[in-house]
Amino acid sequence: MKDTPASRPWWGARIYRFYRDGFREMTVGRTLWKIIFIKVFILFAVLKFFFFPDFLATKFSTDTQRADYVIEQLTQAAQGSTQPVKGE
Amino acid sequence: MIENLDLGMVNWARAQFALTAMYHWLFVPLTLGITWIIAFFHTIYVKTGSEEWKRLTKFWMKLFGINFAIGVATGIIMEFEFGTNWSNYSWMVGDIFGAPLAIEGIFAFFLEATFFAVMFFGWNRVSKGFHLFSTWMVAVGSNLSAVWILVANAWMQYPVGQAFNPDTARFEMQNFAEVAFSPYAVNKFTHATSSSMLMAAFFIISISSWYLLRGRHILMAKRSIVVAACVGLLASVFTIFNGDESAYEVAQVQPMKLAAFEGLYEGQKNAGLVALGWINPEKKVYDTQEPFIGFNLHIPGLLSLMANRSFGSFVPGMKDLVYGNAEHNILGAVQKMERGKKAVVSLDAYKQAKKAGDSAAADVHLAAFNTNKEFLGYGYLGKPEEAVPPVAMSFNAFHVMVILGSLFPLIFFGYLYFSYKGSLLEKKWLLGLGTITYILGMIASQAGWIVAEVGRQPWSIQDLLPVTVARTNLTAGTVQTTFFMFLGLFTLLLIAEICIMVKQVNIGPEEN
Numbered sequence: 001m002k003d004t005p006a007s008r009p010w011w012g013a014r015i016y017r018f019y020r021d022g023f024r025e026m027t028v029g030r031t032l033w034k035i036i037f038i039k040v041f042i043l044f045a046v047l048k049f050f051f052f053p054d055f056l057a058t059k060f061s062t063d064t065q066r067a068d069y070v071i072e073q074l075t076q077a078a079q080g081s082t083q084p085v086k087g088e
Numbered sequence: 089m090i091e092n093l094d095l096g097m098v099n100w101a102r103a104q105f106a107l108t109a110m111y112h113w114l115f116v117p118l119t120l121g122i123t124w125i126i127a128f129f130h131t132i133y134v135k136t137g138s139e140e141w142k143r144l145t146k147f148w149m150k151l152f153g154i155n156f157a158i159g160v161a162t163g164i165i166m167e168f169e170f171g172t173n174w175s176n177y178s179w180m181v182g183d184i185f186g187a188p189l190a191i192e193g194i195f196a197f198f199l200e201a202t203f204f205a206v207m208f209f210g211w212n213r214v215s216k217g218f219h220l221f222s223t224w225m226v227a228v229g230s231n232l233s234a235v236w237i238l239v240a241n242a243w244m245q246y247p248v249g250q251a252f253n254p255d256t257a258r259f260e261m262q263n264f265a266e267v268a269f270s271p272y273a274v275n276k277f278t279h280a281t282s283s284s285m286l287m288a289a290f291f292i293i294s295i296s297s298w299y300l301l302r303g304r305h306i307l308m309a310k311r312s313i314v315v316a317a318c319v320g321l322l323a324s325v326f327t328i329f330n331g332d333e334s335a336y337e338v339a340q341v342q343p344m345k346l347a348a349f350e351g352l353y354e355g356q357k358n359a360g361l362v363a364l365g366w367i368n369p370e371k372k373v374y375d376t377q378e379p380f381i382g383f384n385l386h387i388p389g390l391l392s393l394m395a396n397r398s399f400g401s402f403v404p405g406m407k408d409l410v411y412g413n414a415e416h417n418i419l420g421a422v423q424k425m426e427r428g429k430k431a432v433v434s435l436d437a438y439k440q441a442k443k444a445g446d447s448a449a450a451d452v453h454l455a456a457f458n459t460n461k462e463f464l465g466y467g468y469l470g471k472p473e474e475a476v477p478p479v480a481m482s483f484n485a486f487h488v489m490v491i492l493g494s495l496f497p498l499i500f501f502g503y504l505y506f507s508y509k510g511s512l513l514e515k516k517w518l519l520g521l522g523t524i525t526y527i528l529g530m531i532a533s534q535a536g537w538i539v540a541e542v543g544r545q546p547w548s549i550q551d552l553l554p555v556t557v558a559r560t561n562l563t564a565g566t567v568q569t570t571f572f573m574f575l576g577l578f579t580l581l582l583i584a585e586i587c588i589m590v591k592q593v594n595i596g597p598e599e600n
Binding site: 018019021022023025028029031032033035036039040042043047048051052053054055056063066067070071073074075 | 573
């Protein structure tokens with residue numbers, strides 16, 4: 001049934017219904033959304049939180065300290081740098 | 089500090105990045121390419137009003153959705169790795185990558201995300217015109233997402249439009265247009281997107297060929313093949329042309345990479361391109377071993393043509409690039425290391441002078457640094473031979489990519505020719521080959537990234553920052569743990585994708 005301009009719901013409601021009906025009619029999409037949620041949870045709540053801290057952000061509190069640390073790495077790294085070799 | 093540097097960590101961090109990047113790239117090309125082909129299918133449906141084309145469009149859209157869902161957020165892992173394993177690098181390039189990646193986030197992602205829902209949910213809910221527009225916008229948005237990450241990658245290979253700030257230890261952007269439209273970036277984008285279109289064409293051909301061999305969904309499979317083969321033929325020819333352009337660009341800005349992927353140790357005029365040959369993996373740049381094992385065949389002058397657009401021109405070999413070649417005015421890694429070490433010493437002296445409040449001395453050291461800064465990265469090499477990337481891996485990956493890439497247009501042409509003749513169903517050999525074309529395309533595509541990334545070693549930023557300095561000072565054990573966690577996670581996700589995809593392919597398109 002076609003809505004007349006007067007009876008046409010507010011655009012926000014129409015967008016909401018569009019998404020609601022779309023999600024309701026999904027078949028394989030439901031499984032995919034579950035996989036996405038599990039994956040995002042593992043990535044952000046487990047891996048990022050426990051295993052992938054931002055090294056410079058956690059070790060230093062200001063950008064000046066971070067810059068000083070990196071400069072120190074750059075100036076001291078030249079003393080005997082070698083490339084990794086096979087098997088190491 | 090470098091004396092405590094765990095080289096095992098660098099290798100594990102490299103391996104982990106390679107694993108995540110290659111896994112991410114299993115999904116990306118299909119997303120980039122198939123959105124265009126789906127847009128063509130959708131356009132034909134809107135033009136003809138045929139329910140068969142609608143069914144076909146919805147079917148490929150569903151497979152695209154599966155690929156997108158499993159692949160989504162796999163790229164974010166690389167950002168985690170930057171902050172944890174490659175913190176020096178991450179800090180140093182923040183100013184350059186911040187702008188392109190922010191643009192990607194704001195513009196392309198929202199464009200893609202907004203129209204994505206309309207594309208999937210819009211059947212009979214929005215006008216046909218707006219629905220079709222949304223499908224095209226998903227294709228545009230997906231490919232725009234790729235622009236900025238490829239610009240960032242291109243910048244690492246050809247770091248233009250920047251200046252190193254010794255106070256902040258950051259490469260700062262001086263010219264956005266130079267970064268965004270560098271010829272290296274343009275070639276990388278066109279090569280990646282056109283090869284993705286041919287990959288998507290192969291995806292459709294593989295599944296459609298399987299249907300034809302099984303005698304199922306014959307009309308849909310034939311129609312899908314014709315459109316996919318047209319797109320694939322154009323894309324594969326274009327990929328060869330812009331691949332050649334990329335090789336020219338590599339020869340200009342990364343001659344060592346070109347020499348490695350052609351196994352060229354001694355520079356030559358009228359240098360030949362290897363058509364057939366088995367690279368000697370034991371050969372070192374300083375020894376006298378033969379570069380190839382047994383028989384090898386070179387096409388005379390073709391490498392010179394590819395590198396300099398002139399048959400007779402000189403192409404430097406790895407020896408020239410390591411030890412220098414005065415006759416051809418080539419600075420070797422030996423000479424660059426001297427200047428690089430001066431740059432590092434000046435940087436250190438500048439830092440000390442600043443700390444002591446001696447601005448006059450700081451200015452002198454800064455001027456000395458600026459004289460040699462273009463070779464900064466060479467200051468971290470222990471010996472000049474370290475400037476050579478893994479030759480055998482670069483060579484093999486390059487030749488696998490080229491051989492397969494040359495075969496692809498023939499396959500697409502074969503499909504179009506026999507479709508036109510009406511005898512495609514009888515050509516079981518072609519349909520059999522067709523079912524594995526997606527795997528062949530994936531091998532070529534992954535090989536292309538191996539060429540690009542292994543071939544540029546030891547640099548994380550060409551000539552400016554080697555991987556050994558780009559890393560975080562962690563132990564190998566830390567990275568090993570997450571490497572195996574990713575391996576497990578990725579394997580599970582891949583199994584999930586394959587199972588869901590196979591199930592949907594078995595079900596086939598919805599009946600009317």
